[in-house]
Amino acid sequence: MDGLVGLFLVCGVIYYFLGRRATDMVDVIQNRLTEVYSSWDGNTERDNANARTLSTTELRRAGLAMRNRAAKSKEIARAVRSSSLYQIKETEITVPDPAKNSSFVYYCCGRCTPQSRDSLAAQAAKQNQKSSITNLLIADPQPKNIWSKLFSHTYHVYSFKKYDYPKVTRTVLNDERIKDAIKETAAETARETGCSEDEAMRQSEARAKSILERMQSGLSDLMLRFTAWTLYKLLPCFIRSAAIQTRHLDMLRQANDAQIPLVFMPLHRSHLDYVMISFLTLTNGIRSPLVAAGDNLRIPLFGWLMSGLGAFFIKRRMDPVAGRRDLIYRATLQTYIMECLRAGHNLEFFIEGGRSRTGKPCPPKGGILSVVVDAFMDGTIEDALLVPVSMNYERLVDGNFVREQLGQPKKMETFGSTIRAMWNTLRGSYGIVKLEVCQPFSLREMVRYFQLAQQTKAICSPADRQLKVTASSSSLYGTDCVSEDLRLLVDKIGQHVVYDCSKSTPIMSTNVVAFLLLNKFRDGCSMEQLVEAVDSLRAELRNAQRDVAFCGESIDIVNHALDILGPGLVKVERQEVTDTINGRLVKKQAVVQVRPIAILPNVIETAYYGNTLLVHYCMDSVVITALYAALRTQINSPQAIAANNLVVTHEELMENALAICDILKHEFIFCRPCQTLEDCINQAVDRVKAEGIIAVPSEGLLEEEIWSRRFAKTLECESEEEEEYNAKKIRYKLRLESEYSNRMEFLHTLLRPLIDTYTFSAYSLRKLVGRSMAERELVQEILSEIKSNIDTGIVNYGESLCVDPIKNSLKLFEKKNILECHVQENAKIYYLKDEFDDEEAVNQIYETLATFKWTRNID
Numbered sequence: 001m002d003g004l005v006g007l008f009l010v011c012g013v014i015y016y017f018l019g020r021r022a023t024d025m026v027d028v029i030q031n032r033l034t035e036v037y038s039s040w041d042g043n044t045e046r047d048n049a050n051a052r053t054l055s056t057t058e059l060r061r062a063g064l065a066m067r068n069r070a071a072k073s074k075e076i077a078r079a080v081r082s083s084s085l086y087q088i089k090e091t092e093i094t095v096p097d098p099a100k101n102s103s104f105v106y107y108c109c110g111r112c113t114p115q116s117r118d119s120l121a122a123q124a125a126k127q128n129q130k131s132s133i134t135n136l137l138i139a140d141p142q143p144k145n146i147w148s149k150l151f152s153h154t155y156h157v158y159s160f161k162k163y164d165y166p167k168v169t170r171t172v173l174n175d176e177r178i179k180d181a182i183k184e185t186a187a188e189t190a191r192e193t194g195c196s197e198d199e200a201m202r203q204s205e206a207r208a209k210s211i212l213e214r215m216q217s218g219l220s221d222l223m224l225r226f227t228a229w230t231l232y233k234l235l236p237c238f239i240r241s242a243a244i245q246t247r248h249l250d251m252l253r254q255a256n257d258a259q260i261p262l263v264f265m266p267l268h269r270s271h272l273d274y275v276m277i278s279f280l281t282l283t284n285g286i287r288s289p290l291v292a293a294g295d296n297l298r299i300p301l302f303g304w305l306m307s308g309l310g311a312f313f314i315k316r317r318m319d320p321v322a323g324r325r326d327l328i329y330r331a332t333l334q335t336y337i338m339e340c341l342r343a344g345h346n347l348e349f350f351i352e353g354g355r356s357r358t359g360k361p362c363p364p365k366g367g368i369l370s371v372v373v374d375a376f377m378d379g380t381i382e383d384a385l386l387v388p389v390s391m392n393y394e395r396l397v398d399g400n401f402v403r404e405q406l407g408q409p410k411k412m413e414t415f416g417s418t419i420r421a422m423w424n425t426l427r428g429s430y431g432i433v434k435l436e437v438c439q440p441f442s443l444r445e446m447v448r449y450f451q452l453a454q455q456t457k458a459i460c461s462p463a464d465r466q467l468k469v470t471a472s473s474s475s476l477y478g479t480d481c482v483s484e485d486l487r488l489l490v491d492k493i494g495q496h497v498v499y500d501c502s503k504s505t506p507i508m509s510t511n512v513v514a515f516l517l518l519n520k521f522r523d524g525c526s527m528e529q530l531v532e533a534v535d536s537l538r539a540e541l542r543n544a545q546r547d548v549a550f551c552g553e554s555i556d557i558v559n560h561a562l563d564i565l566g567p568g569l570v571k572v573e574r575q576e577v578t579d580t581i582n583g584r585l586v587k588k589q590a591v592v593q594v595r596p597i598a599i600l601p602n603v604i605e606t607a608y609y610g611n612t613l614l615v616h617y618c619m620d621s622v623v624i625t626a627l628y629a630a631l632r633t634q635i636n637s638p639q640a641i642a643a644n645n646l647v648v649t650h651e652e653l654m655e656n657a658l659a660i661c662d663i664l665k666h667e668f669i670f671c672r673p674c675q676t677l678e679d680c681i682n683q684a685v686d687r688v689k690a691e692g693i694i695a696v697p698s699e700g701l702l703e704e705e706i707w708s709r710r711f712a713k714t715l716e717c718e719s720e721e722e723e724e725y726n727a728k729k730i731r732y733k734l735r736l737e738s739e740y741s742n743r744m745e746f747l748h749t750l751l752r753p754l755i756d757t758y759t760f761s762a763y764s765l766r767k768l769v770g771r772s773m774a775e776r777e778l779v780q781e782i783l784s785e786i787k788s789n790i791d792t793g794i795v796n797y798g799e800s801l802c803v804d805p806i807k808n809s810l811k812l813f814e815k816k817n818i819l820e821c822h823v824q825e826n827a828k829i830y831y832l833k834d835e836f837d838d839e840e841a842v843n844q845i846y847e848t849l850a851t852f853k854w855t856r857n858i859d
């Protein structure tokens with residue numbers, strides 16, 4: 001007994017001293033943070049330098065000291081961990097940078113207490129009301145009593161705001177829309193099968209009921225709280241932090257207080273997306289949303305769990321039999337969503353329809369969005385706030401999509417595969433997750449704006465304003481024929497959301513490093529070169545006001561990113577370099593060389609991470625590709641180069657750029673629906689001009705002249721046609737000095753893999769001459785064509801071998817009336833339209849696309 005008491009006493013002493021020590025350490029860190037933060041004076045250089053000293057010296061040392069000590073003995077480690085003042089996992093403490101409306105993030109091993117965070121936030125508020133970053137993984141209960149100290153997470157989870165999540169089963173089944181659909185389907189079944197109408201009615205009613213049962217969510221407050229507690233424990237095992245700007249949280253809380261449904265519309269990158277959003281809402285007192293989940297996720301146990309956490313299950317394809325509308329299903333889904341909105345639920349759905357396989361945003365899907373718009377139009381809800389959300393990961397927990405991109409079928413989720421995936425995830429290290437919530441916008445305002453724009457258009461050109469009527473309704477289910485305007489409205493809102501999300505996607509360290517390695521240093525570079533390039537890229541992104549989700553010294557960022565990308569994607573080698581003068585060894589030094597693994601299949605995964613930045617540069621790359629195409633007859637001519645006379649007109653440049661945008665319209669959303677593509681291209685031309693790649697030669701119309709004319713137009717001194725005519729006359733001269741030409745090459749490289757894929761896809765259309773082919777077979781043919789061209793060195797970029805752009809190219813050919821497609825037993829069958837069904841016509845298509853493949857011969 002005495003021994004036991006003694007043991008308790010010893011443990012108590014150890015616990016006390018370690019606890020104190022940990023508290024002291026955390027205090028040291030926090031004091032230093034506050035000190036640095038209060039010395040902030042808006043001078044970016046000085047503040048950066050200050051921040052660097054802090055991050056690289058004290059914080060790290062303090063953190064490491066604690067970690068090393070903790071690692072010495074298991075008992076001490078356990079005692080430190082249980083002291084609840086210290087977490088073995090690294091967490092972030094963020095100091096807001098009021099000058100830039102962004103934050104410096106420090107990694108340290110201390111735990112940020114609510115007090116320290118509050119004091120930082122208060123300082124931030126004092127210094128210009130700018131934002132800081134919140135780490136969602138840190139629960140922040142104000143310790144009120146012994147229980148909240150001992151069981152901080154449990155206590156925190158218990159204190160979450162409570163909401164009711166009402167079920168709407170009865171209202172849905174009694175809805176007129178469903179009754180109509182049941183009647184219509186029953187009549188059709190009776191006609192087709194010859195059974196009695198009563199029997200058909202019974203079958204249809206039973207089907208509606210079973211669809212609803214399988215679909216509806218069983219969102220439960222208890223389950224949410226339990227999962228949140230589990231996530232507090234599990235998330236830090238594999239991610240370092242989950243960061244969001246504090247002002248975004250405030251924005252969301254305000255939106256939640258507006259008492260109208262919030263409709264979260266995130267881009268889909270990973271299975272962690274919906275986990276993070278529900279976690280974010282729950283931990284911040286916002287009503288948890290119902291989430292549209294594909295019914296492929298309705299796997300044993302997990303399906304039930306997801307349903308309790310807010311998932312409602314939808315079919316990924318509305319109509320099982322192609323060309324035949326599944327009325328009962330559509331009516332049930334539409335009514336269910338509408339009734340949930342009426343009952344006050346928040347909603348969430350992934351507007352792209354599935355996870356992006358390429359790292360680029362996918363075009364929006366309109367089905368569920370159309371229901372939300374319909375709910376507003378028919379007065380079910382007064383308004384809704386649409387909330388675009390974008391998340392990014394330093395490394396995907398889902399692994400990669402290489403198999404699928406190489407043409408192998410998607411592996412369906414099963415119970416076993418989910419358990420395996422979770423186990424692997426828990427053992428991995430995936431860096432930081434950053435969430436970005438865009439400004440929510442009112443659906444009512446959006447619709448009003450759109451209607452106003454339509455009316456203005458109608459007044460300007462009444463001839464254009466013929467109301468077109470399509471065979472479908474405005475939304476998933478409906479029997480009225482409505483104007484195409486409504487379909488357009490839904491499309492535009494969807495595009496707006498995807499565009500906004502893609503522009504505000506946080507840029508992670510791995511995105512930057514993968515992008516530079518693939519597009520600038522494909523053959524490798526020294527660490528110094530890479531760090532320098534990262535520095536200048538960061539400056540560019542900052543100027544473009546992109547959200548860069550990391551901070552600190554670029555060398556640290558690069559090392560961190562290389563660590564996370566891993567040896568499968570990047571090779572880092574130490575080389576001994578010997579300097580010799582006149583054959584005599586002068587100095588031996590070690591140089592670190594970095595090289596992307598630019599071979600298949602690894603390169604596809606690296607490209608995934610780089611593509612976040614491709615979206616940022618795509619318009620500039622379009623302009624350069626258009627420039628090369630316009631100058632293709634001169635760009636490699638020694639005479640033209642010697643004469644330094646490579647000139648292109650604005651008209652040619654614009655024409656080519658528009659053509660490229662048209663070809664790549666399934667790959668990128670180039671501009672917001674409320675902007676014109678021409679304006680965006682003009683802005684990109686201005687950027688390219690500002691970089692010095694092209695210049696306006698003196699014999700052309702002076703730039704100032706153009707601007708004065710534009711200005712005059714605003715005073716209505718010049719007609720629009722006149723201005724357009726003058727703009728077309730501008731001539732641009734290519735500047736061939738190496739600094740400009742290197743930048744030009746870099747921008748040109750960005751779209752090359754895609755252009756190659758489209759070109760070889762066009763080339764492979766000859767396989768369709770005189771015959772038809774299933775989509776799967778055709779995609780395989782194109783893949784093997786590209787593969788053999790990669791093997792022979794004709795195609796330089798392994799990432800051209802990718803299923804998604806191939807499928808998009810087929811969509812393009814279909815839209816251009818080159819291909820025709822019909823669905824047979826749920827498989828798409830492609831064949832060439834009559835006028836293109838010969839080798840010559842196919843070759844012509846190939847030649848048109850190949851215009852944009854033009855490259856410069858660089859010696």
Ligand SMILES: CCCCCCCCCCCCCCCC(=O)SCCNC(=O)CCNC(=O)[C@H](O)C(C)(C)COP(=O)(O)OP(=O)(O)OC[C@H]1O[C@@H](n2cnc3c(N)ncnc32)[C@H](O)[C@@H]1OP(=O)(O)O
Nearest residue numbers: 278293294317318353366367368370472474475476487490
């Ligand atoms: C505490 C912490 C907890 C943490 C833990 C939480 C976890 C708790 C949740 C788990 C949750 C998991 C979540 C997984 C994530 C996915 O599973 S993502 C995949 C599933 N989600 C989605 O796909 C959402 C977006 N997709 C859509 O909206 C699609 O339109 C649909 C509804 C799936 C249908 O797709 P589709 O069959 O390809 O058809 P589509 O061409 O889109 O058109 C269908 C109809 O919609 C209508 N429509 C389409 N476009 C338009 C338009 N522009 N205008 C008007 N009508 C239109 C038309 O009626 C059209 O039919 P037609 O007239 O053309 O015949």
